[in-house]
Amino acid sequence: MSKLIQVINLHKTYQTDEVKTLAIRGVSFEIERGEFVAIMGPSGSGKSTLMQMLGLLDQPTKGEYFLTGRNASDLSDDDTANLRNVNIGFVFQSFNLLSKTTVYENVELPLLYDHRKTNAQENRAKILKALKAVDLEHRIDHFSNQLSGGEKQRVAIARALVNDPDLIFADEPTGNLDSKSGTQIMKILQNLNNEGKTIILVTHETQTAKHAKRIIYVVDGKISSDKTTGSRLIAKNGERLK
Amino acid sequence: MWLLYTTAGAVKISLKNLIASKVRSFLTVLGIVIGVAAVIIIFSVGLSAQELILDQIRNIGSNLIVVIPGGSNDDGPPAAMFGIAITSLTYDDLEELRKKNKLPDVQAAAGYVMGTVKVESDTEDLTRSFLGTTASYIEVENASLEKGRFFTKDEERNMSKVVVLGSTIAKDLFAGRSPLDKVIEIKDQNFTVIGVFKERGSSAMGVTDQDGSVTVPLKTAQKLILGINHLALIRLKAIDEKSIKPLKANIAATLRDQHDIDNPSDDDFTIRDQATALGLVGDITDVLRYFLLAIGIISLIVGGVGIMNIMLIAVSQRIREIGVRRAVGAKRADILVQFIVESITVSLVGGIIGIILGISIAFLAAVIINSMGYNWQFLLSPFSIITAVLISLGIGLIFGVYPATKASKISPMEALRYD
Structure with missing residues (x-):
């Protein structure tokens, strides 16, 4: 079986009018199915850029990226959209829920773009299942702006889960949350990983990263270390993250 | 299926946005409202005026032939019409x-x-x-x-x-x-x-x-x-x-x-019949009608530019939303369709308000003119209503294409980074 993710000598350069920024400068690694990987590094290290390329939101300038054995550079815009829709889920630091929209509608969003044949009943079942996984069924008809930060992030996770993807990217998911809510989010991510989903967590906080099984350190666009987490943290509800 | 979802979703979003910012929405659709109302009124009043004149001609009898002294060519009025005694x-x-x-x-x-x-x-x-x-x-x-x-x-x-x-x-x-x-x-x-x-x-x-x-x-x-x-x-x-x-x-x-x-x-004589006169009146009112229609259309175009402007603003205000949609699997085409549907919805809402306003004004005019003693019928041309609906649809489409294309070209990565 092919690796889930295979990255070979990946580069990303941003070119503005005068300044050339080398965000990622030759990165190679592999990620197996079922892993929980934290990509760590200080801000500006290029870790978010790396995640965006892995999440097919951006194209590398140089190097190769294989997702489930498929070369990302061979994929069309529509192919990547379909992969993001079905195989990948995203959780962002700032939640990115749609305003003036209910919890249900936010979680429904990826289903609106599902190219496979689905019906309303199946969709409702999927949405309920995803909300159950984040323990938010009771908030289903609330508007997103009526929720607390932790609840918003859980809705965002439910949205990422609704199409049952293999791979979930979480970009600083606890960055805007208090420590208690942060723990809750990490617990959900660990549960999902236990159920077999591959989680890639991007963070600059050591404590958050320690919830992963493996930590890749990125400094100045290069990998400075890549090892199994020593003394891994297991999140328990009620505990504070720090 | 996705198109249906996207369309339904986009209609919902645009109606929500319209209601959310009422003053701005009102100003946005005002041009369309005025243009469509003008078209409806022009057709209704034009039809009624034509009917009034034709009715008066018919009153005299449509089997009439008139012989006037003095020659004339077929199109021009005879000299006798200018008060010259022949x-x-x-x-x-x-x-x-x-x-x-x-x-x-x-x-x-x-x-x-x-x-x-x-x-x-x-x-x-x-x-x-x-x-x-x-x-x-x-x-x-x-x-x-x-x-x-x-x-x-x-x-x-x-x-x-x-x-x-x-x-x-x-x-x-x-x-x-x-x-x-x-x-x-x-x-x-x-x-x-x-x-x-x-x-x-x-x-x-x-x-x-x-x-x-x-x-x-x-x-x-x-x-x-x-x-x-x-x-x-x-x-x-x-x-x-x-x-x-x-x-x-x-x-x-x-x-x-x-x-x-x-x-x-x-x-040294000119022969005219009532049928020719009927046709002539019809021609004159038609010309008048199309002239006024042109003014209505200009107003609709101005309205369309207003819609394009507001859609461009909407696109830049909602870059993050575009990013999220792209991240969860929306294709460029989905974003394109969404914004075009939104633009059409806004335009159509303006069109419907315009139709209601136009009918109301034409009706009010009929009531007032009738109260002045004329036998003025309140006539509505279904053609004008269909035209108004099609025009507002068309304007939404035409003026929505540019903002929607712009929205669909935004890269998801940039959209998500945008604050």
């Missing part, structure tokens, strides 16, 4: 046109002279228009009498000093008293009132306003009032509508014979 038409011509053996399709024909004259009763002293005509006037004009009688063929010829009053002038002269058998002075000569016309209403195409005029026998008017021998015009009533065309040719031939004219281009 003496080429005479009583003999009228007599010739009445001959059944020559023109069997003529049901009736009447000759006319007209002018303005001093009219005095024992109490009043007025200046009014008068009409000198033949006894056949009643039949040609479909006129009817309230009381008394019209003058006879003999009176028409023997310069009888009898007069038939219009309904308004009868009131003006006698203020409620019966005018019958009373004597009035017309140009200082005594005339006996023998009848009063039924009220007819204003008549756009009538020779004169019958209600406000005095009508006297033709010869009497020619000799005693005007001192002329010619006729101002002749009107003929055809037995039916389909005989009008051949009849016009026969009339022309008869008159040429009468006037010793060999070449039709030397004609």
